[in-house]
Amino acid sequence: MGCSLHSALPWLTDLRGLSARVVERTVCPTGAGHARASWPERTSLVLQVRDAAGHVGLGEAAPLPGFSRETLEDARADLTRLATGLDRAQPASLCASVQLALDTALLDLRGLQEGRPAWSLLRTDAAPEALVCNGLIVGPPDTWERELRALLERGVRCVKLKVGHAHLGVRTQIEALRRLTERLPADVSIRLDAN
Structure with a gap:
């Protein structure tokens, strides 16, 4: 070490x-x-x-x-x-x-x-900021809505969504994201992680 x-x-x-x-x-x-x-x-x-x-x-x-x-x-x-x-x-x-x-x-x-x-x-001088992103969705697009519902039930209001799945087309993922955001409550935000 x-x-x-x-x-x-x-x-x-x-x-x-x-x-x-x-x-x-x-x-x-x-x-x-x-x-x-x-x-x-x-x-x-x-x-x-x-x-x-x-x-x-x-x-x-x-x-x-x-x-x-x-x-x-x-x-x-x-x-x-x-x-x-x-x-x-x-x-x-x-x-x-x-x-x-x-x-x-x-x-x-x-x-x-x-x-x-x-x-x-x-680090004693660090400010105790709350976590901004407190949910993670990593599954394929057909699981996104189910995963999001489960996170919302737990009180999550900011979600990191893994995108850029190699085996799926970009258009498929964009369409799934569009459907997901149409149903998104106004007080919930999504951050995309494309790696």
Whole structure:
């Protein structure tokens, strides 16, 4: 690991007294994709790091097939090893997505321990702005309306929509987007992500 984050926050490498477990979850049950590839579903691995007081910090490993050096199976193997011996972990030997999951879980845990948001541990002068975009639609166009309805039911008012699916024509996606925006409530906005 050895990056400046760890020298600035040495508690990120102190794993004594902590336990961990890994939970697998389907992130995008309707499928996901970008301009060059698509998947019938996306799976991620959530690392839960618990302290003696019962605080649980969360971090996620979700290698992207075709882009990440490691596979989901590589991440699963590293996380399993990590969870069985967290106090003996050598973070530098972990694949990148697992290093990120561990760092994120430890930041989240520390924030919970201190009763403050994790971002404030990294930068105390940062303004606590609310997330502008709080929903994500990644499936193919025939799932967009269903995914949007589910997000709206949860109170989401700004959605990032993945477009540029390689296997679909531009016109098909534009037409689907037009249909979607015709039914869009006035207080909901959509941001397009075309990678």
